[in-house]
Amino acid sequence: xxxxxxxxxxxxxxxxxxxxxxxxxxxxxxxxxxxxxxxxxxxxxxxxxxxxxxxxxxxxxxxxxxxxxxxxxxxxxxxxxxxxxxxxxxxxxxxxxxxxxxxxxxxxxxxxxxxxxxxxxxxxxxxxxxxxxxxxx
Numbered sequence: 001x002x003x004x005x006x007x008x009x010x011x012x013x014x015x016x017x018x019x020x021x022x023x024x025x026x027x028x029x030x031x032x033x034x035x036x037x038x039x040x041x042x043x044x045x046x047x048x049x050x051x052x053x054x055x056x057x058x059x060x061x062x063x064x065x066x067x068x069x070x071x072x073x074x075x076x077x078x079x080x081x082x083x084x085x086x087x088x089x090x091x092x093x094x095x096x097x098x099x100x101x102x103x104x105x106x107x108x109x110x111x112x113x114x115x116x117x118x119x120x121x122x123x124x125x126x127x128x129x130x131x132x133x134x135x136x137x
Contacts, residue, residue: 064076065083072080101111 064072065080068076069080069084097111097114100106101108106114
């Protein structure tokens with residue numbers, strides 16, 4: 001019976017050792033998971049802050065352009081001129097779209113769908129500028 005007792009004792013010691021190793025491995029894995037989660041959360045928070053900065057810079061740019069487009073600071077003159085030129089090209093293309101619609105190239109429904117989508121885009125731009133302007137007051 002001594003062999004069976006020795007075997008039981010050795011098996012118990014092996015299981016105890018395996019349990020200790022498993023618990024230690026779990027603790028290490030748990031700590032690493034916490035660190036990875038923290039890393040991910042910090043990167044997400046940084047991305048959100050950068051996104052906020054981009055949005056606010058865009059809003060500042062829109063407000064500046066609307067306020068000073070006719071007499072911008074020398075450093076921004078070229079940018080304001082480029083924006084004005086782009087807006088003029090958009091207007092010309094909108095007129096061309098209207099002409100195509102009038103010629104029956106697209107259905108009235110398609111054109112209304114396009115206009116609705118464009119109004120939503122413009123509305124979002126105007127809302128963000130209006131929100132920024134109301135915060136300034």
